[in-house]
Amino acid sequence: MRKHVLLLHGPNLNRLGRRDPEHYGKLTLAELEQAVAGWADERGFELEAFQSNHEGALIDALQQASGRVCAAIVNLGALTHTSYALHDALLDFGKPVVEVHLSAISERESWRRVSVIRPACVAHVEGLGIEGYRIALDTLVVELSRREDREEHE
Numbered sequence: 001m002r003k004h005v006l007l008l009h010g011p012n013l014n015r016l017g018r019r020d021p022e023h024y025g026k027l028t029l030a031e032l033e034q035a036v037a038g039w040a041d042e043r044g045f046e047l048e049a050f051q052s053n054h055e056g057a058l059i060d061a062l063q064q065a066s067g068r069v070c071a072a073i074v075n076l077g078a079l080t081h082t083s084y085a086l087h088d089a090l091l092d093f094g095k096p097v098v099e100v101h102l103s104a105i106s107e108r109e110s111w112r113r114v115s116v117i118r119p120a121c122v123a124h125v126e127g128l129g130i131e132g133y134r135i136a137l138d139t140l141v142v143e144l145s146r147r148e149d150r151e152e153h154e
């Protein structure tokens with residue numbers, strides 16, 4: 001059976017393609033999800049994509065997916081900078097998570113430079129547009145095989 005990976009998008013990312021294309025590019029969320037699903041497929045994964053503008057719905061999605069998926073890629077929008085609740089949900093999720101941002105958040109407003117979810121993630125990628133999601137998938141391939149090796153030697 002193919003392994004499933006969760007792709008989680010937070011507030012305002014449903015507006016991709018129309019919202020601030022200088023920072024976030026011209027692709028719509030549906031186009032982005034389709035491209036990431038293709039890259040996931042090439043790596044033997046099935047992608048489960050979900051977007052919400054609501055913090056609680058994102059937490060519910062993580063809780064519901066945790067028994068089903070082996071990893072997650074998250075772009076939680078502005079909740080990245082504020083949500084300790086999502087930090088805790090990601091920790092509880094218990095599978096490797098890569099944080100992705102389309103824009104270079106470390107080079108923008110000072111409040112955007114803070115990510116409160118980062119300690120719950122194995123890696124983060126920013127400022128590379130949609131390419132960041134491909135890197136996130138490759139990072140997960142490496143991380144999952146490391147974890148499998150570790151389990152075999154335990």
Ligand code: DQA
Pocket residue numbers: 011012013075076077078079080100101102103104105112
């Ligand atoms: C974002 C960066 C966040 O600061 C912002 O609130 C977003 C998108 C990004 O992908 O660059 O909504 O996560």
